[in-house]
Amino acid sequence: MNRARTSVQHTPLPPDQPGPHSRRLGVVAFVATFGGLLFGYDTGVINGAVDPMKVDLGLSPVTEGFVVSILIFGAAFGAVLGGRLADRYGRRHNLLVLSAVFLVGTIGSAVAPSWQVLALFRFVLGVAVGGASATVPVYLAEVAPVERRGSFVTRNEIMIVSGQFAAFVINAVILNAWGQHPVVWRYMLVIAALPAIGLFVGMLGVPESPRWLSARGRDEDALGALRQLRSAQRAEAELAEVRELAEEERKARTGGWFDLAVPWIRRLVVIGAVLGVFQQFTGINSIMYYGTQLLQTAGFSSNGAIIANTANGLFSLLGITVGIMLINKINRRTMLLGGFALVTAFHLLVGASAMFMPAVPAKPYIILVFVVAFVFAMQGTLGPLTWLLLSEIFPLKIRSFAMGLCVFVLWMADAGVTFGFPPVVAALGIAPTFFLFAGIGVLGIIFVATMVPETRGKTLEEVEAELRGRR
Template sequence: MTHPASPQSRVAAHLPPNEPGPHSKRLGMIAVVATFGGLLFGYDTGVVNGALKPMKEDLGLTPFTEGFVVSALVIGAAFGALIGGRLSDRFGRRHNILMLAGVFAFGTLGCVFSPTWEVLGAFRFILGIAVGGASVTVPVYLAEVAPFEKRGSLVTRNEVMIVSGQFAAFVINAIIFNVWGEHSAVWRFMLLIAVLPAFALFIGMLRMPESPRWLSSQGRDDDALAVLHQVRSPRRAEAEMAEVHQLAEEEEKAQTGGWTDLAVPWIRRLVFIGIGLGIVQQVTGINSIMYYGTQLLEDSGFSADGAIVANTLNGLFSVLGITVGIMLINRVNRRTMLLVGYGLITTFHILIGLSALLLPDGSVIKPYLILVFVVCFVFSMQGTLGPLAWLMLAEIFPLKIRSLAMGVCVFVLWMTNAGVAFGFPPVVASLGIAPTFFIFASLGVLSWIFIVRYVPETRGKTLEEFEEEYSAAYSARR
């Protein structure tokens, strides 16, 4: 998730340069440890991909209960995202990440030893709370610890770690399945691996500092200055601390929005646009591939061993796609990137559907052609809409209502994710691959129309400029 400029950018010009020194190494270590939260996010959402087949056989899952087990984590993530920000505001970013590491470990072990699909679903929900909490806490912690010059690069590391965690899950699943695939409980070993980064996150965060911004907001200025001295050059630490009070006062005055602000028509419209962005990102079906890619490839004609190995390409091209997306995100207009991305996504949906429909079962080329088009879809999605939807959600809302609006939109995004995750197995089971991807293509066309008609351009504008221009333009249309 990329965070745009904030009030810090208005005082950045007054700060001395942050010269390199021992503090640079300390900051790098903080980023490595904290982004283990993103790695866990990715691994726990991706590990079910290769684990589903042996899990179905061991626990007797039907398409309905399979969708329940997968979507339970995503529903938990929706609620974790809602409460995670509040907990980190109250108890501190570091404290919240430590707690989440414990929940990650507890939820993982509960899943590993689950005797039935009902128990597994319950622990997947608990694991989802940790995933959702990490999705809102880790980026905020990185943004508040990092100097403004490095904030973008450090925060986007978390997004890279998320897709890297999914890729790691696909690779580890392939290795474990090909070595111990004959054992009915092999899926439990796949899930168990997630305990290792959870322990690493907990142990590592014990040695990491609290966010200086949060410490200052609690009146602990001496502690905040001590942390800044760890991650800034001496002159920069003193100067930045002097700005913290001014920034805190500005944000305290500005972040006073509530539900009553939705009575303002242009603000209400932006919230609906934000909700729409969350929905259209998820109805691409990207997480159907992240959760069920191995099963999809097996249905298309690969053997079980071949499908789980071929699925690692989805993880690899997800990482490559988001890397390209981060390189393009500040060079191409947001709307252009969205429209081109959705054009590519919808095209590959149609090609997947046509390949499944027109090529006969048993055809040698059919599974490989579907794999190529699925990989192209994943790359296009992660290179455009994947990171861009999060960025635009952070850019379009006025500061006074940003926290509330982001919470609402992210909740809807996660719930849409859960709906797609729950519905994908029974839809494929009843309709087949081709009709399922034609449905995704139809939703893609509707999403493209939504972007053309409603989504504004935000690139090249400060948050204040966008707010002023959009409110004025909306009033002029009335």
């Protein structure tokens, strides 16, 4: 039997009894997920800001597309950079730095005198978004007790979706109140400064990841962090597991690009990257970015599509809320398989409704129902589970590095869908586009069934030992 696997499978951890540490753990999770809130707001706010922005800055179609999409490319590179820095300097340290980057990017975007300056600061915001997307789930996974890890990590997804929904609502309020002002889009963007300040102030008072501290040989600091977040008996027992695995990691000399030469690590990175691609190729962000245009194509009027599109934001939030209630009760693989099956079914229903239904008044509403059902199913299963699994499956010493690589691939897939969706719908129509999404969903089912490991109910150390033993 593999030595690492034997060493970490010892006496089960004592239960983590409720106490003041439980409330503190909740505060830590809330503060850290401000990174997710900023992620959601900064990706969603452009939806309402772009029309007045075009008028104020004189954007052409080309410069408009460049300003909108550059955040995604910044996020892809920010994910890799953020993951690497989180491994080197710590998860808490990285989130403090990212909060400052969020603030600089937000203020710079809001006061930009030209589209070139706006694009520069949108790229800076993208770097912060990508860094947060790679760091926050890892931090949450490493501070949460194993019994509650699933719900803790998926709180970040709730905050992302809440940030997007908040952006839609705030945009609508600001447009109704000050829509006559040409600089109204600046008000929309600058709102993000508030959660950026909240993230910075909040992270000053939370502990560093105990697993990262132990991996750096700082066991006393790691124990101090655990005592803030666990009962005393549980903290001692958990540190013993973390210390043992960290020592094995140090002996194995892991921690960077050279680890990709190790077959079992390379396999996990490939699994994480491909899972991220499948998540994006469900087309969820095509709905979140282009929902209004899609519904107009389906038959809604311009004003009707804007109103109907708010249902996507609402059911996205409801979906993630249901998902977080189920994620600790259902195995990861089972929930992923069910999610891909539901998403594929709703894709087929959208396509079939668009292709075969006669042009009756109810047709656009029926398509809306199936689109909303897709958003609900996606955000209740594949959305949070992808981020959760990426935070669980990688070895400790390269966890953020590997997460950064996979999130880079995920963001590039997002960019591909963002650029590709409008011309594909224009060329093929709604029905063939959603049939294409359904075909990708079938491939996703096969991938999960044959490649994705199960992680529910195991400590991060047990997950690593098991995957290392499989090779």
